[in-house]
Amino acid sequence: MATIKDIAKAAGVSLATVSRVINDGPKVGDKTRARIKTIMKEMGYRPNANARALVNQKSASLGVVIAELADPFFATLAHGIETIARKKNVQVLLSTGSIEAKTELKAIETLLEHRCEAMVVHSKALKDSVLIELAKQIPGFILINRYIEEIKHQCVWLDNIAGGQLMANHMLKLGHKKFAVVSSKYQIDDPYQRLDGIRQALIKAGVELNEENIEYSSPDQEGGEIAMQNLLTRGADFTAVLGYNDAMAAGAMTTLLDQGYHVPDDISVIGYDDVLLSRYCRPKLTTLKYPIEMMASQAAELALSFASQPNLRESNKDKTYKYTPTIIKRESVLKTR
Amino acid sequence: MATIKDIAKAAGVSLATVSRVINDGPKVGDKTRARIKTIMKEMGYRPNANARALVNQKSASLGVVIAELADPFFATLAHGIETIARKKNVQVLLSTGSIEAKTELKAIETLLEHRCEAMVVHSKALKDSVLIELAKQIPGFILINRYIEEIKHQCVWLDNIAGGQLMANHMLKLGHKKFAVVSSKYQIDDPYQRLDGIRQALIKAGVELNEENIEYSSPDQEGGEIAMQNLLTRGADFTAVLGYNDAMAAGAMTTLLDQGYHVPDDISVIGYDDVLLSRYCRPKLTTLKYPIEMMASQAAELALSFASQPNLRESNKDKTYKYTPTIIKRESVLKTR
DNA sequence: TTGTATGCGTTATCAG
DNA sequence: CTGATAACGCATACAA
Numbered sequence: 001m002a003t004i005k006d007i008a009k010a011a012g013v014s015l016a017t018v019s020r021v022i023n024d025g026p027k028v029g030d031k032t033r034a035r036i037k038t039i040m041k042e043m044g045y046r047p048n049a050n051a052r053a054l055v056n057q058k059s060a061s062l063g064v065v066i067a068e069l070a071d072p073f074f075a076t077l078a079h080g081i082e083t084i085a086r087k088k089n090v091q092v093l094l095s096t097g098s099i100e101a102k103t104e105l106k107a108i109e110t111l112l113e114h115r116c117e118a119m120v121v122h123s124k125a126l127k128d129s130v131l132i133e134l135a136k137q138i139p140g141f142i143l144i145n146r147y148i149e150e151i152k153h154q155c156v157w158l159d160n161i162a163g164g165q166l167m168a169n170h171m172l173k174l175g176h177k178k179f180a181v182v183s184s185k186y187q188i189d190d191p192y193q194r195l196d197g198i199r200q201a202l203i204k205a206g207v208e209l210n211e212e213n214i215e216y217s218s219p220d221q222e223g224g225e226i227a228m229q230n231l232l233t234r235g236a237d238f239t240a241v242l243g244y245n246d247a248m249a250a251g252a253m254t255t256l257l258d259q260g261y262h263v264p265d266d267i268s269v270i271g272y273d274d275v276l277l278s279r280y281c282r283p284k285l286t287t288l289k290y291p292i293e294m295m296a297s298q299a300a301e302l303a304l305s306f307a308s309q310p311n312l313r314e315s316n317k318d319k320t321y322k323y324t325p326t327i328i329k330r331e332s333v334l335k336t337r
Numbered sequence: 338m339a340t341i342k343d344i345a346k347a348a349g350v351s352l353a354t355v356s357r358v359i360n361d362g363p364k365v366g367d368k369t370r371a372r373i374k375t376i377m378k379e380m381g382y383r384p385n386a387n388a389r390a391l392v393n394q395k396s397a398s399l400g401v402v403i404a405e406l407a408d409p410f411f412a413t414l415a416h417g418i419e420t421i422a423r424k425k426n427v428q429v430l431l432s433t434g435s436i437e438a439k440t441e442l443k444a445i446e447t448l449l450e451h452r453c454e455a456m457v458v459h460s461k462a463l464k465d466s467v468l469i470e471l472a473k474q475i476p477g478f479i480l481i482n483r484y485i486e487e488i489k490h491q492c493v494w495l496d497n498i499a500g501g502q503l504m505a506n507h508m509l510k511l512g513h514k515k516f517a518v519v520s521s522k523y524q525i526d527d528p529y530q531r532l533d534g535i536r537q538a539l540i541k542a543g544v545e546l547n548e549e550n551i552e553y554s555s556p557d558q559e560g561g562e563i564a565m566q567n568l569l570t571r572g573a574d575f576t577a578v579l580g581y582n583d584a585m586a587a588g589a590m591t592t593l594l595d596q597g598y599h600v601p602d603d604i605s606v607i608g609y610d611d612v613l614l615s616r617y618c619r620p621k622l623t624t625l626k627y628p629i630e631m632m633a634s635q636a637a638e639l640a641l642s643f644a645s646q647p648n649l650r651e652s653n654k655d656k657t658y659k660y661t662p663t664i665i666k667r668e669s670v671l672k673t674r
Numbered sequence: 675t676t677g678t679a680t681g682c683g684t685t686a687t688c689a690g
Numbered sequence: 691c692t693g694a695t696a697a698c699g700c701a702t703a704c705a706a
Contacts, residue, residue, distance in 0.1 A: 001452075003699055014677045019701055029675060049451040050390040051699035054682050059387065069419055070630075072613070075412035082406055082433055091447055094431045096419055110428055114386040115338075221617065250617055257619070276409070280558065280587055282594070282619035293407075340683055351693045356685060364691055388683035391698045 002043040011039050022047060049091070053115060058307075061091045062300060063111035063119030067099050072275045073245075073292060074122070077144070080296025081120055088304055090118075099186070101125040108134060118307035120144050120156075120299040124188040140307025142299045146189065152320035153313065154306075156299040160190055163288055163325040164197020167242050167270050170286075170327055172205050175336040176240035176268065179209050182227040182252050184219035184244045191216075191244055194272065198242060212236060219244055224251020232259060239267055239336050246271035246278045246287055253281065253332065264334035274328050283331035295323055339380040347380065348373050359384060386428070390452060395644075398428045399637060400448035400456030404436050409612045410582075410629060411459070414481070417633025418457055425641055427455075436523070438462040445471060455644035457481050457493075457636040461525040477644025479636045483526070489657035490650065491643075493636040497527055500625050500662040501534020504579050504607050507623075507664055509542050512673040513577035513605065516546055519564040519589050521556040521581045528553075528581055531609065535579060549573060556581055561588020569596060576604055576673050583608035583615045583624055590618065590669065601671035611665050620668035632660055 008018045013032065020028045021036045039045075053059040062085045066074040078094065085092045093116055097104035104123045111119050118140030123131060128148050135141045135151040147157045171179065181198060184191040195214070202209050213236050217223035224247060231238070232255070241256075243249025249271035253263050261267050263283055271278050271287035278285035298321060306313040345355045350369065357365045358373045376382075390396040399422045403411040415431065422429045430453055434441035441460045448456050455477030460468060465485050472478045472488040484494045508516065518535060521528040532551070539546050550573050554560035561584060568575075569592070578593075580586025586608035590600050598604055600620055608615055608624035615622035635658060643650040 004701095005699075015700080016677060016702080017675090020676090023701080025701095032675085046446065046450050048391070048699050050387040050396065051682090052701085053387040054385070054391055054684090054698090055700050055702085057682070069406075069412050069416040072409055072412065075406050075409065075415075078412075078431075079406040082431065086433065091451060092431045094415075094419065094429050096423065109383065113383050114428060254619075277614060277617045280614045281617045282591075341685095342683075352684085353686085353693055353695095354691090357692090360685080366691060369691085385683050388698090389685080391682090391700090392684045392686085394698075 001048075002045045003048070004045075007036065007040055007043060007045055010043065011036050057115075059114060059116045060089070061093050061114065061116040061118075062088075062303060063093045063095070063108075063114070063116040063121075065095050065097050065104065065107045065111070065119065065121035065123065067097055067122060067124070069094075069096065072277065073273055073290075076275065077122065077292050077296045080293035081300040084297050084300035084304070090304065097121075097123060097125070099124050099188070101127070105130070112138070118142075118303040120296065120303050122146075124186075124190075139310045139313065140303040140305075142303040142306070144295060144299045147320070147322075153317050154302075156295050156302065156321040156323075158290060158295070158323045158325060160193035161197040161200070163272065163290075164194040164199075164242075165201040166197070166325060166327060167194075167272065167288055168198045168201035169205075170270065171240040171242070171268065171333070172201065172207065174268070174333065177207055177336075178213075178238040179207070179240050179242065180213040180231055180236055180238035181209070181215070181242045182224055182231075182244060182248045183214055183216050184223075184248070185216040186219065191219075194244065210236075213238055217248070219248055221247045221251035221254070224248035224253075225255045226251075228252040228255035232256075240333075241267060241269040243269065243271045246273045246275050246285055249285055249287070249332075250277055250281045253283075253285070264332050268333040268336075270333055272325070278328070278330070286330045286333040287328050288325040289328050290325055291323055295321075338385075339382045340385070341382075344373065344377055344380060344382055348376050394452075396451060396453045397426070398430050398451065398453040398455070399425075399640060400430045400432070400445075400451070400453040400458075402432050402434050402441065402444045402448070402456065402458035402460065404434055404459060404461070406431075406433065409614065410610055410627075413612065414459065414629050414633045417630035418637040421634050421637035421641070427641065434458075434460060434462070436461050436525070438464070442467070449475070455479075455637075455640040457633070457640050459483075461523075461527075476647045476650065477640040477642075479640040479643070481632060481636045484657070484659075490654050491639075493632050493639065493658040493660075495627060495632070495660045495662060497530035498534040498537070500609065500627075501531040501536075502538040503534070503662060503664060504531075504609065504625055505535045505538035506542075507607065507670070508577040508579070508605065509538065509544065511605070511670065514544050514673075515550075515575040516544070516577050516579065517550040517568055517573055517575035518546070518552070518579045519561055519568075519581060519585045520551055520553050521560075521585070522553040523556065528556075531581065547573075550575055554585070556585055558584045558588035558591070561585035561590075562592045563588075565589040565592035569593075577670075578604060578606040580606065580608045583610045583612050583622055586622055586624070586669075587614055587618045590620075590622070601669050605670040605673075607670055609662070615665070615667070623667045623670040624665050625662040626665050627662055628660055632658075 095107035215227035432444035552564035
């Protein structure tokens, strides 16, 4: 592959001159510039990003760490980031962490080896202390979907407690008094916080939430189905089902439907996230909108600008980037009769 | 960030020695090796991937070009690639092409600037000639979901004609004689080929497919809804609906249900792809399995091995990597009464 | 306006 | 077993 040197030789000029026209530097004669440009075209010259990164000490790239590309939620997240990256002309380096401390760390380290100084990472398994350390070292480090007080100015996150309250209150407002929760079995913050929010709202309303009416399972459709089967088998009594996410809610709904219940007439079901599936399933799922794409885009922009202007980050030390979910009313929730 | 030089200084040895322990090179004393290793740990040394790529003339990365991360189909594709990349310890560089010639080319060129010699690209908009040129230049260039005779040994693709035949034949076997097709309006090969397969099967069975019963729309749920609305408005007569993909089929189904038709009792609907949604929607969609994740994984492996052993590619010049879809029977298709 | 020289972090080829 | 040293492709301070 042609290098800057080859171009220089072909054009009968020095490396420096070629480098200048590549970078649109000043101080180059118009004729020389034009001539060199055509030669570059002819020879199919492509700047070597690695060499550039090496000499510039920065990489024009944006790292992304997410759990799993196959999960629609993360795909949307990645998409939000990718959109910004393309606009800013930076390459995205993608790594997956699969919600395991070891893998998440490895993913970040790989990114670090590529010297990408801007990255948005979704980490659930890594400890606060590790993340704080990383965040301090890496100028454009942005944590998405997690809040850590010490580095809150590098966190773009959703208020899950508010979310839990919101979904419970929505049901309460419609007259529901008997609740079941289909939660995630993973020991990470999100399910705790959402459950917390739910509990707070119910307590405030004076409604009891029997621990037996909370089922923990894998946060996917199958997990939702199983959880609902368990609830039903146990003879749990409820008219409102709160799902940890849309997949679980949809799964729970499937089981209910299969068992002859009517949704929403007999039982109302609400999801969380508002991924595509909530619009596809029948009845269409009432859910909470998790503005993940918007959040991801903001995270990407923050990462990029903090990386290029570290002082900008310091001057915003007391800021944080909090989002709140909103209710999307569709067909799976109804007033109690 | 600490460099190899810093380590050398701290350890009181030369660069060469440090480099050797980093690469597990031979000829280093055990004590020296151990000492250097601890020093590297202490100083938090991380090899600079850019410098490495520069001197090695290769990049330990895998480029991916797809249309849109937000599309579940592409997310699954990307996931298949990512799985292999992680196993082989290479970084994935992701770029999107959004089915536009210009953008697709730009995406590939960016990858090229990063000197990644292995890449799997999904291109629909670029011309054969351009792709052929690229494929010849780049050792590990693999084209996914597209077949080009001249570079067939670098193509991993699905037989869409066979797919079209398959879906039509499935309906025929169940007694259907009145067909409607909900196709994509994009001027790319896939819809043509699928339609071709459908036509071939119907002709062979002596069943007529009225051109008025083919509707072209955007290949998503909304497009499916609109297409079906048009069909219905026009008073088209059919008992079997063949969708371009699952999203369109689901959309068509939604409209049918909304209009009071029963699926599959009145009308049968079949999709294509077997993405998540086909299992979530109600009734569950009968569809064709597009083994995209498997294909993507194979593509990634091919790309990586061709990149590291170019001769291997040459010795397989007459091979190609063709896949055939299979029917996944679920709930949206029934025998005609 | 153009050219020369140096260094970015690493690997590899030599000597020692 | 270990150490100099020359690349790799590029940008830039400094000369001319």
